[in-house]
Amino acid sequence: MTTNEAPAAKTVAMPEKLANPPKVGFVSLGCPKALVDSERIITKLRSEGYAIAPNYEGADAVVVNTCGFLDSAKAESLEAIGEALNENGRVIVTGCLGNDADRIRSEYPDVLAITGPHQYEAVVSAVHEAVPPLHDPYLDLVPPEGLRLTPRHYAYLKISEGCNNRCTFCIIPGIRGDLKSRPASHVLTEAERLVAAGVKEILVISQDTSAYGLDIKYAESNLRGRPVKARFYDLCAELGKLGAWVRLHYVYPYPHVDEVIPMMADGLILPYLDIPFQHASPSVLKAMRRPAHQEKTLERIARWRDMCPDLALRSTFIVGFPGETEEDFSLLLDWVREARLARAGCFRYEPVAGAIANDLPGAVPDEVKEERWHRFMAVQQEVSRKLLAKKVGKEIEVLIDEVDEEGALGRSKWDAPEIDGSVFLNGDTDVAAGDIVTARVAHADEYDLWAERTP
Numbered sequence: 001m002t003t004n005e006a007p008a009a010k011t012v013a014m015p016e017k018l019a020n021p022p023k024v025g026f027v028s029l030g031c032p033k034a035l036v037d038s039e040r041i042i043t044k045l046r047s048e049g050y051a052i053a054p055n056y057e058g059a060d061a062v063v064v065n066t067c068g069f070l071d072s073a074k075a076e077s078l079e080a081i082g083e084a085l086n087e088n089g090r091v092i093v094t095g096c097l098g099n100d101a102d103r104i105r106s107e108y109p110d111v112l113a114i115t116g117p118h119q120y121e122a123v124v125s126a127v128h129e130a131v132p133p134l135h136d137p138y139l140d141l142v143p144p145e146g147l148r149l150t151p152r153h154y155a156y157l158k159i160s161e162g163c164n165n166r167c168t169f170c171i172i173p174g175i176r177g178d179l180k181s182r183p184a185s186h187v188l189t190e191a192e193r194l195v196a197a198g199v200k201e202i203l204v205i206s207q208d209t210s211a212y213g214l215d216i217k218y219a220e221s222n223l224r225g226r227p228v229k230a231r232f233y234d235l236c237a238e239l240g241k242l243g244a245w246v247r248l249h250y251v252y253p254y255p256h257v258d259e260v261i262p263m264m265a266d267g268l269i270l271p272y273l274d275i276p277f278q279h280a281s282p283s284v285l286k287a288m289r290r291p292a293h294q295e296k297t298l299e300r301i302a303r304w305r306d307m308c309p310d311l312a313l314r315s316t317f318i319v320g321f322p323g324e325t326e327e328d329f330s331l332l333l334d335w336v337r338e339a340r341l342a343r344a345g346c347f348r349y350e351p352v353a354g355a356i357a358n359d360l361p362g363a364v365p366d367e368v369k370e371e372r373w374h375r376f377m378a379v380q381q382e383v384s385r386k387l388l389a390k391k392v393g394k395e396i397e398v399l400i401d402e403v404d405e406e407g408a409l410g411r412s413k414w415d416a417p418e419i420d421g422s423v424f425l426n427g428d429t430d431v432a433a434g435d436i437v438t439a440r441v442a443h444a445d446e447y448d449l450w451a452e453r454t455p
């Protein structure tokens with residue numbers, strides 16, 4: 001279970017009812033966007049006086065925030081609902097799988113309520129029904145930045161919901177709807193609060209970060225008497241002033257992305273772009289209906305590197321998409337060698353129920369997908385090994401994530417939490433999570449770096 005409890009306070013005599021707040025358990029599955037949804041729901045519940053139960057037994061009800069993207073994720077979500085019902089019995093389901101309420105009900109008729117993704121109000125109402133809140137203003141103990149499921153020193157900042165693209169393998173627009181950008185002042189106020197609360201790294205997320213503001217015509221909003229535009233460039237410029245590491249995820253290689261690269265060269269935004277390329281073959285990209293697939297991406301990457309030589313690119317790819325030929329796949333491998341991406345994840349194509357791609361001709365046999373996946377990983381590991389070897393001997397900044405008796409573990413500017421590599425400071429226990437230290441790289445492999453702190 002995922003939990004986020006307020007730090008223990010000094011012992012204070014409390015009225016009877018404050019000492020026993022209603023307790024809600026939380027199981028959060030899926031992507032960072034679902035995690036942000038969970039954070040919002042938990043923040044709202046805590047602001048109303050609910051406590052978050054650390055286990056099933058102590059909970060008066062359990063909220064399961066599900067993922068409904070891949071079939072494997074759906075199966076995991078259904079399993080989590082079943083487990084919560086067995087262990088607790090009073091279960092509210094929300095998140096992407098909530099759009100398939102019939103399926104949930106047919107397997108688990110005893111679920112108390114089912115809501116879809118980002119239906120925060122509906123989830124909170126369902127909790128009210130299941131476990132009535134205590135009405136006491138003294139219970140408003142939530143810090144201004146809200147409650148988060150990430151460690152104290154980094155936080156995801158969701159700038160929009162939904163997506164205007166229609167990639168053929170994806171059902172997210174059907175689940176989450178078209179792009180809905182948050183006003184820039186809301187996003188920036190949240191970012192300021194996070195930094196004021198000690199967050200050192202902000203991870204900007206959405207389904208399509210480079211499309212930010214398109215739906216609201218880049219509208220201006222008021223940030224303490226000052227107009228700010230809901231535009232990708234303007235948002236990055238504002239975030240770059242906050243003094244935290246700012247990392248951009250889910251960006252597409254549109255021409256206007258060029259404008260933010262100088263901010264990376266100037267150290268305002270991290271020199272890092274997470275661009276889910278998914279493939280390189282024009283015919284596969286066309287069949288996938290990927291955004292920006294007609295851009296001359298390698299030329300664009302070369303220009304970005306001219307502006308910011310330090311830039312790290314991370315991406316994800318799908319192999320075995322329907323119709324992918326050996327020639328398409330070889331083209332992808334050549335592209336990966338030439339693009340020199342710092343990090344790349346690779347998925348074997350999996351048909352998602354309801355996706356258009358399921359009806360495309362040319363299904364690739366599983367054993368071919370498997371073989372291509374191994375070939376892809378071997379090429380990427382070689383690319384990554386060479387890039388990381390170039391860091392040996394260099395002094396880099398490291399944001400510390402964890403410390404134990406054996407040393408510290410952190411990340412460089414080129415590594416996002418959870419998905420990228422680590423920097424190991426073996427034997428260094430004189431640091432704390434959230435510290436940013438300088439260290440000289442002593443060793444590298446295809447994923448991680450080993451370094452020693454410099455004075």
Ligand code: SF4
Nearest residue numbers: 163165167170172207
């Ligand atoms: S960009 Fe494509 S893959 Fe990403 S959410 Fe939108 S439709 Fe899905």
